[in-house]
Amino acid sequence: MTPRRRRLILVLGIVAGVSLAGALALNAFKRNVTFFFDPTAVSRGEVAAGRAFRLGGMVTQGSLKRAPGSLEVRFVVTDFSHDVPVSYTGVLPDLFREGAGVVAHGSMRGDGTFVADEVLAKHDEKYMPPEVARSLKRRHGESRTGAAPGAATPAPTPPPSTGS
Amino acid sequence: MLPELGHFALILALLLAGLQAFFGIAGPMVGRDRWSAAVTPALAGQAVMVATAVACLIASFVGNDFSVQYVADNSNSALPLFYRVSAMWGAHEGSLLLWILLLALWSVAVAVGSARLPPRFSARVLGVLGLVSFGFLLFTLATSNPFLRLDPPAPDGRDLNPILQDPGLAIHPPILYTGYVGFAVAFAFACAAMLEGRLDQTWARWTRPWTTAAWAFLTCGIALGSFWAYYELGWGGFWFWDPVENASFMPWLVGTALVHSLAATDKRGLFKSWTLLLAILTFSLSMLGTFLVRSGVLVSVHSFAADPSRGIFILAFLIVMIGGALSLYAWRAPLLKSTAGFELGARESFLLFNNVLLVIAATTVFAGTLAPLISDSLGLGTVSVGPPYFNPTFMLSMLPLAALMCVGIHANWKRGRLSDARRAILLSLLAAAVLGCGITFGIYSNGHVLTPVAMTIGIWIIISSLIEPLYRVRRHLSLPRALIGMTIAHMGLGTGVIALTTVQSFTVERDVSLSVGESATIGGYTLRFVGVKPVEGPNYEGVGGTFVVTRGGKPVAVMIPQKRQFWIQHQVTSETAIRVDHGNNLLLALGEDLGAGRWSVRVQVRPLVSLIWLAALIMAIGAAIAASDRRYRAARAAESAAGVVAERA
Numbered sequence: 105m106t107p108r109r110r111r112l113i114l115v116l117g118i119v120a121g122v123s124l125a126g127a128l129a130l131n132a133f134k135r136n137v138t139f140f141f142d143p144t145a146v147s148r149g150e151v152a153a154g155r156a157f158r159l160g161g162m163v164t165q166g167s168l169k170r171a172p173g174s175l176e177v178r179f180v181v182t183d184f185s186h187d188v189p190v191s192y193t194g195v196l197p198d199l200f201r202e203g204a205g206v207v208a209h210g211s212m213r214g215d216g217t218f219v220a221d222e223v224l225a226k227h228d229e230k231y232m233p234p235e236v237a238r239s240l241k242r243r244h245g246e247s248r249t250g251a252a253p254g255a256a257t258p259a260p261t262p263p264p265s266t267g268s
Numbered sequence: 269m270l271p272e273l274g275h276f277a278l279i280l281a282l283l284l285a286g287l288q289a290f291f292g293i294a295g296p297m298v299g300r301d302r303w304s305a306a307v308t309p310a311l312a313g314q315a316v317m318v319a320t321a322v323a324c325l326i327a328s329f330v331g332n333d334f335s336v337q338y339v340a341d342n343s344n345s346a347l348p349l350f351y352r353v354s355a356m357w358g359a360h361e362g363s364l365l366l367w368i369l370l371l372a373l374w375s376v377a378v379a380v381g382s383a384r385l386p387p388r389f390s391a392r393v394l395g396v397l398g399l400v401s402f403g404f405l406l407f408t409l410a411t412s413n414p415f416l417r418l419d420p421p422a423p424d425g426r427d428l429n430p431i432l433q434d435p436g437l438a439i440h441p442p443i444l445y446t447g448y449v450g451f452a453v454a455f456a457f458a459c460a461a462m463l464e465g466r467l468d469q470t471w472a473r474w475t476r477p478w479t480t481a482a483w484a485f486l487t488c489g490i491a492l493g494s495f496w497a498y499y500e501l502g503w504g505g506f507w508f509w510d511p512v513e514n515a516s517f518m519p520w521l522v523g524t525a526l527v528h529s530l531a532a533t534d535k536r537g538l539f540k541s542w543t544l545l546l547a548i549l550t551f552s553l554s555m556l557g558t559f560l561v562r563s564g565v566l567v568s569v570h571s572f573a574a575d576p577s578r579g580i581f582i583l584a585f586l587i588v589m590i591g592g593a594l595s596l597y598a599w600r601a602p603l604l605k606s607t608a609g610f611e612l613g614a615r616e617s618f619l620l621f622n623n624v625l626l627v628i629a630a631t632t633v634f635a636g637t638l639a640p641l642i643s644d645s646l647g648l649g650t651v652s653v654g655p656p657y658f659n660p661t662f663m664l665s666m667l668p669l670a671a672l673m674c675v676g677i678h679a680n681w682k683r684g685r686l687s688d689a690r691r692a693i694l695l696s697l698l699a700a701a702v703l704g705c706g707i708t709f710g711i712y713s714n715g716h717v718l719t720p721v722a723m724t725i726g727i728w729i730i731i732s733s734l735i736e737p738l739y740r741v742r743r744h745l746s747l748p749r750a751l752i753g754m755t756i757a758h759m760g761l762g763t764g765v766i767a768l769t770t771v772q773s774f775t776v777e778r779d780v781s782l783s784v785g786e787s788a789t790i791g792g793y794t795l796r797f798v799g800v801k802p803v804e805g806p807n808y809e810g811v812g813g814t815f816v817v818t819r820g821g822k823p824v825a826v827m828i829p830q831k832r833q834f835w836i837q838h839q840v841t842s843e844t845a846i847r848v849d850h851g852n853n854l855l856l857a858l859g860e861d862l863g864a865g866r867w868s869v870r871v872q873v874r875p876l877v878s879l880i881w882l883a884a885l886i887m888a889i890g891a892a893i894a895a896s897d898r899r900y901r902a903a904r905a906a907e908s909a910a911g912v913v914a915e916r917a
Contacts, residue, residue: 110612118624129632129661136657137639140650158652172864175781194779195859195870198831198840235650 138209142239143186151212159188159218160207160236168202181206181218183236183243192220199225205236271336274324275415281317281368282409284310285401292395293463296388304391308379311394314401315372322369325414326356335421338362338414344427344836346807354438355428360578361414363441367558368404370442370449371397378453378478385474392460393453400452403585411578427807427836436496444489444516448554450482451523455551458544459593462600467540472533475547477900479530480753483523484891490516491884498877499844499855506771506880509658514637515557521630522550525623527891532619536681539616541597541604542623548593553630555586560637611684618676625669632661659772663718670725670765674732677758692735700728708773712875715773722769729762753894760886767879777872783865791873793854794818795827800858800867808832810843813858813867817847824849829858829869853877 140158141151151157159181167180176193179202190208200206200223210220288310295303325338329352334340342362343355357366375397382390408414431437454475461471493513498506507513526546533543559582610616636653643651674696678689686693704724708715733755740747776791787796798814810832817824827845834841845856852875859868 114612114617114620118620122624122628125628125632125661125665128664129635132657132661133635133639133653136653138652138654140652170862173781173783173862173866175779175862175868195857195868198842238644238650 140207140235140239142183142236142243143181143188144183144243146188146212146218147186154211156209156211158207158209158235159190159220160205160239161188162236162240163200163202163204163206165202181208183240185243188218189216190218190220192223194223196223197225201225207235270324270327270331271333271415271417274321274328275413277317277320277324278365278405278409278413278415281314281321281372282402282405284314284317285398285405288314288398289395289402290398292391292393292398295395296392296464301387304388307391307394307398311372311375311379311398314398315376318365318369318372321415322356322365325362325365326353329353329356332425333421334423334425335418336414337416337418340418340422340425342425342428344425344807346836347425347428347433348806350435351428351433351438355432357441358428358432361408361412363445364404364408364412365414366442367445367449368401368408370445371401371404371452374446374449374453375401378456381478382474389460389464389466389471392463393456396456396459396463397452400456400589403589407578407581407585411581425836427834430808430832430834430837430839430841431500434496434500436492436500440489440492440496443485443492447482447484447486447489448516448519448557450478450485451519451526451547451551451554453478453482454526454547455593458547459596462544462593462596465600465603467544467600467603469533469535469537469540472530472540472543473900476527476530476534477895477897479523479547480527480891480895483520483527484888484895486516486520486523487884487888487891490520491881491888494884495881499846500841506874506877509636509653509655511637512561514633515560518630518633518637519550519553519557521626521633522546522553525626525630526550528619528622528626532616536610536616538610539620539623541601544597544604546623548590548597552586552590555582555589559583559586610682613679613684613686615676615679615681617684618672618679621672621676622669625665625672629662629665629669632665633658636661667718667722667725670729670761673758673761674725674728677732678735693732696731696735697724697728700724700731703727712770712774719769719773723766726762726765726769729765730759733758733762748899749897750894750899753890753892753897755890756893757887757890760883760888760890763879763886764883767876767883770876771874771880775872775874777870779859779868779870781862781866781868783867788871790871791852792819793824793849793852793871793873795856795869795871797867797869803830803832805832807836808834811858813856813869815845815856815869817854819849824854827854827856829856831858831860848878851876851879 138156138158140160143159143161145151146159161181161183164180164182164187168177169179170177175195176191177196178189178191180187180189182188190210191213192208192210204225207224208218208220209222209224210218213219288307291303291310292307295301295305295307328336328339329343330349332339332343332345332352334343338359338361339355342358343352347355355362357363375394378397379390379394382393385393457471457475457478461467490513493516494506497508497513526543526549529539529543529546532538533540636657639653640651643649675686675693678692679686701720701724704727705720708720708723737747737751737755739745740751778788778790780788780790782788782795782797784797784799787794789795795815795817798816800811800813803810803812810830812828812830815827815829817827825847827847829845830843832841832843833839842857847854852873855870855872855874857870859870862868
């Protein structure tokens with residue numbers, strides 16, 4: 105084998121490897137990308153049945169319910185146009201609270217309940233996940249960042265403003 | 269008064285950085301050595317000014333000066349002193365200032381360490397570094413000034429984000445940034461070499477210790493971040509493929525490729541253009557990391573800032589820097605020609621595979637990180653990409669990389685005769701397979717199909733790395749630090765592969781509901797819930813749940829995970845309880861009061877998870893040892909002393 109031929113084989117091998125990896129990555133991508141829907145999209149039936157997706161919106165005030173002592177918790181996610189009841193079994197994240205934004209991963213059950221296997225409340229100091237903020241903006245033409253930290257008090261209080 | 273002084277110092281630093289860039293780049297270009305000589309004083313002045321600005325900001329934090337907007341937003345008079353200092357880099361503005369300070373420190377280190385380099389070349393390096401400083405200083409002053417005053421002053425501050433009130437996070441950004449910024453040095457060396465048209469292998473040799481040192485810091489920084497996420501966020505994982513984590517991981521992957529490609533360029537004068545491109549790419553990804561994290565474009569817990577003007581500025585800056593470097597490359601590319609050849613089985617080939625696979629891994633991470641952003645901005649719907657995508661695609665390039673490494677480590681430069689090493693390769697593989705399968709089926713007894721494979725590869729890496737150093741010790745041959753460092757770093761990688769495999773295959777986690785006096789058994793551990801009691805800290809109050817943990821009837825620990833409510837931001841955080849026992853990390857996170865006297869608690873048993881962070885530390889130590897090799901320090905004398913000289917002891 106001449107050096108040139110050898111180099112050709114090397115280059116061809118690398119190209120083949122890269123294309124194979126690319127094809128596999130694209131495939132993994134297509135199968136594993138998770139879509140985000142808001143309650144309005146869910147109630148319009150935009151979600152393919154049985155497919156896992158991420159549901160985002162605000163947790164309705166006073167909707168959090170659990171049977172005493174049970175790990176299963178139920179709450180309602182709303183975008184102020186439509187509501188979706190959610191059921192989740194497990195420990196809720198620290199940042200989860202009524203009146204704040206939430207994103208849950210799971211799928212729809214036949215009775216119209218969203219069964220979450222993961223609840224995320226990862227968001228910034230505005231208590232609003234960016235996808236939820238965008239979705240609310242789209243549905244209402246405004247971002248309801250005012251419905252914020254109702255941690256200690258049931259009534260929403262505005263965030264402390266600096267310089268007051 | 270102090271904030272104004274800091275602001276003024278920052279403006280002076282900007283001017284001095286501009287001078288540093290001008291003299292460093294223009295001086296050698298027009299052949300004025302006196303201009304080139306002015307670079308060092310300009311750098312010294314810039315560094316002093318930046319340090320002054322940082323000192324002023326820290327003083328404002330320590331002195332609770334809530335007339336400064338940034339202090340009022342990120343501190344509070346009840347915050348302990350330690351966190352008042354670390355709050356300096358707790359948000360966007362301060363972390364940029366930290367970035368600039370670290371860049372100044374790296375530049376000073378380069379100025380001191382490159383005293384033996386040709387003066388024009390080192391002027392160019394410092395000039396390019398000055399240009400980067402200038403850009404970041406301009407960015408800070410124009411869009412993110414930390415010294416802005418608040419009128420009237422706030423009575424008290426809004427407090428540092430409670431999840432950042434932790435020793436791990438106090439030191440994570442400085443170390444991570446030291447790594448990020450360190451790649452600016454490799455970038456500057458590459459640009460200086462292109463400006464000078466001196467594209468032989470000398471620039472690669474001069475860059476190597478700097479790049480390896482930066483890589484060591486980045487490794488430590490990423491590991492610290494992962495450790496912090498594990499114990500502080502309360503979810504108990506060590507890696508979430510969160511965009512911010514990916515933003516630091518991409519420069520790490522490409523930086524690893526750069527470290528290896530520099531070896532081929534240094535030793536054999538090969539892959540010169542590829543190495544230049546990698547140096548540019550690594551630093552670009554470091555800057556992109558800053559852009560992704562700090563502009564708030566990504567959905568992430570770390571994105572505190574959400575001001576698009578900043579993002580646009582960084583984007584413009586990125587385009588200028590990367591575009592400039594790439595144009596320079598296009599201009600100089602005709603000068604690049606490799607004369608050396610190599611055979612298919614030679615070490616060069618394996619380094620090439622290493623580079624290709626690492627870049628593929630970085631590309632898949634890049635695609636997964638940016639896909640949600642692209643999909644969203646094109647109106648294709650809001651999507652998210654998580655572990656189901658990242659885990660398999662990442663493994664797809666990493667497992668072959670690890671296996672090829674075990675063979676390539678025995679290969680010689682230039683000559684592709686692996687037959688000499690065939691016995692060592694096969695024997696080490698056999699030993700690793702026996703051990704790997706033994707551990708998988710003997711100790712842990714179940715797992716995924718890939719578990720024994722990955723375990724074998726991890727052990728194989730460790731054995732393979734040890735073969736050459738042991739051979740040298742037995743023959744009383746010299747052991748250069750570069751070889752010792754490389755061996756340690758590779759063993760660290762093997763350790764990491766083993767730990768990752770164990771954690772991914774054998775983790776047990778469950779959320780349970782317990783009433784006082786009740787017990788639950790998870791992963792062999794029995795925990796009995798004793799009760800909850802209130803706890804109080806300087807700026808929070810909360811509850812702590814007491815659990816008595818036993819294993820097979822024998823007491824292991826009393827663990828008290830806490831739930832804390834911070835007064836100022838009304839934020840709740842989990843203070844997890846962690847105990848290491850028989851190599852298992854037992855993590856408890858207290859959930860909430862479920863009513864009827866029951867509490868929820870998250871229980872995770874992760875075998876060998878501590879080994880992941882230890883592995884990163886081992887890799888970083890190895891890199892540090894390699895970077896301190898004598899042959900890099902004697903820059904000019906090195907030409908003759910290069911290579912490994914056999915010595916009789």
